[in-house]
Amino acid sequence: MAVYTDVGDDELRAFIALYDIGEVLSCKGIAEGVENSNFLVTTEGGNFILTLYEKRVARHDLPFFIALMEHLSKNGVACPIPVRGRDGIALRELRGRPAAVVTFLAGMWPRRIQPFHCGALGAALAALHRAGASFGMTRPNDLSVTGWRRLYETCRRRAAEVQPGLADELDAELALLEEEWPRDLPRGVIHADLFPDNVFFREREVSGLIDFYFACTDFLAYDLAVCLNAWCFEADGSLNVTKARVLLDGYRRGRPLAADELAALPLLARGSALRFLLTRLFDWLNPPAGALVRPKDPLEFLRKLRFHRGITNLGSYGLDA
């Protein structure tokens, strides 16, 4: 969430008048995230989030995301609910961009991750996967193994600007992952980007999940591997085994992991680390024009990737052998 596109008072008033949520009282651009322009809109009906989808989100994917949030919220997942206009339409256009109004979720994302956060996250992720099982639409994960090489090729020549020798290491890693990536694990709807800033808490409970704009159909255990990378490492680059165990236990209580899913975990975690390394590398080398946020350090994920590469048994994630 950032602000790439300004919305004027007149056009906002006209836009919000299409909904049954009362007069606009206020609209503030939100200084968070990187993908879309987000505004906190207060109306007589309460607080809402207005999102203008910028070019990184493909227009043809939006019906999937909107329908997914509607489906999940109907199935007990606390997430933003797309608000339909008086005409029944949830996805429309504003300032030449696709735009949607969604409900506002109470809660704050945790800055200092503690084990209880990871346990609650695991349970919420399992609940998301269960609720997603009855969702009728699919969307390929274009940021999984089949998409990495194309992304990597756009950065490969300049990888040394970030760290000498980086290209050699990534060449080898990518070749191995393409060769050994699992073909047959349980699949379903995954969030695919469940970092702490996408998970709201009230007290010690998850109060909502946001930002479904990378959601897709993929291995469910891959979502868990993303969370392992996003939640369980300390600032010094070491894995906090307690957090990993609590995350995995929390998940398994909601959705048991099969033996092949467990066995694939280190490889899925390497893949997930590479995915964020590559997108951050791309953003580092090509900062989006007009972005009001600083690019994130790609090398954080190189260190995580190396950690998972060294895993010889699942005890390293806090699991019993």
Next chain:
Amino acid sequence: MAVYTDVGDDELRAFIALYDIGEVLSCKGIAEGVENSNFLVTTEGGNFILTLYEKRVARHDLPFFIALMEHLSKNGVACPIPVRGRDGIALRELRGRPAAVVTFLAGMWPRRIQPFHCGALGAALAALHRAGASFGMTRPNDLSVTGWRRLYETCRRRAAEVQPGLADELDAELALLEEEWPRDLPRGVIHADLFPDNVFFREREVSGLIDFYFACTDFLAYDLAVCLNAWCFEADGSLNVTKARVLLDGYRRGRPLAADELAALPLLARGSALRFLLTRLFDWLNPPAGALVRPKDPLEFLRKLRFHRGITNLGSYGLDA
């Protein structure tokens, strides 16, 4: 308003617990403005603005600003009201910065200025000046004529980077303004920065004034000169005489202008144009580290300055001779 300093969920919860406004439900950084870090905080008590004062606002000035907002709101001016904690204190500290919570104002600032906005603005400015007359504190305007040379000296050598010959023109202008600046016009509390993004409207009415962090004691007519520059010029650099007339008429209905104030208007407008030219020039040459906003064009105010320099009679502002 921008976000220079992040506030974590734990520290925010602890901070808000000092007030009697309920549990924090959400906190979003606001992507607007340039001076301070601002957050829209939703609690069980409603929406509030949390401001962390960054280094551009002098700590010793804060009691003036807080007391001024309290005074004005008690005297009928719609503006943010500082919220006092359970201990009676409104100004405290968060993340090593002075911080305050103020009430949230409904309304949006106008992007496309129409004459009715200028009329309502004039009336609101006069009401502000009237309410300020009973305010007991004073604060010198360090961005008026006595402060310009010091600011200019920090930019003078590099002025040509922005426009060739700029230094020569500003040398002459500054010398003239220092010589001819009025000494004895009606004084009082002025806002000193009443640009459109600091004035909220609902429908055609002003619903509130914000951002009092340049407020000071100075010529009341200087505030009007700031508004003339901020509201009455078109994008092509020309003055819209209708807007100027409506602004001045709206003001005079609420507070009549004396003959010497009217006569000084072109000079005050030149001074006000120079003031914004200089601060923008400074920011252009020294963009604040970590600012998530782009610096504004200083030359916009050079064009305005030149316009006012050419004024030979007040008819150019839409006033009768």
